[in-house]
Amino acid sequence: MDDLLPQIKSMLAEALGDGRAAEELGDDADIIRELGMDSIQLINFLFMVEDRFDVELDFDRLDIEGLYSIRAFCGFVLSHVNALA
Template identity: 35%
Template sequence: MNETMLDTIETIKRVLAEVRRNPELAAAMTPDTDIINDIGLDSLQMITFILSLEDAFSLEIDFEEFDFDHLASIRRLGDYIAARMAVEHV
């Protein structure tokens, strides 16, 4: 895993911990943590999480292509974000 992806994963973990208001949560997560089943965000937290990701990465998430599969793990979400950043910052 390259350094950019590691930074992306750390940012996702930080945002998740902030949304859950649990600073210790970031240290407990791995790249394979399932955002839906392991973190268990409610609907309001999920919206806050997505909006916070957009702010953290200065990108717009395209809800036409965004899928719950992207939330299967922090790594998968990181891959999605990396792809979006490549498209938006060209």
């Protein structure tokens, strides 16, 4: 997961588009509440993740708890990446 965190943070920073650098995002930052990502940004971010890792995320399995921290979201993505291996 350590390799995944910087990649996810980079995509989050890009999706937020507010000038924040990926390095400024804490591993346990709340994607919705703390980072303030709106629904359009979230959809774009999720599509970026799917494209980057060539996976189809199961949005039925993604509950709000999966967005409470970047680390939790990485676990969700990792479960999809590992399913392909």
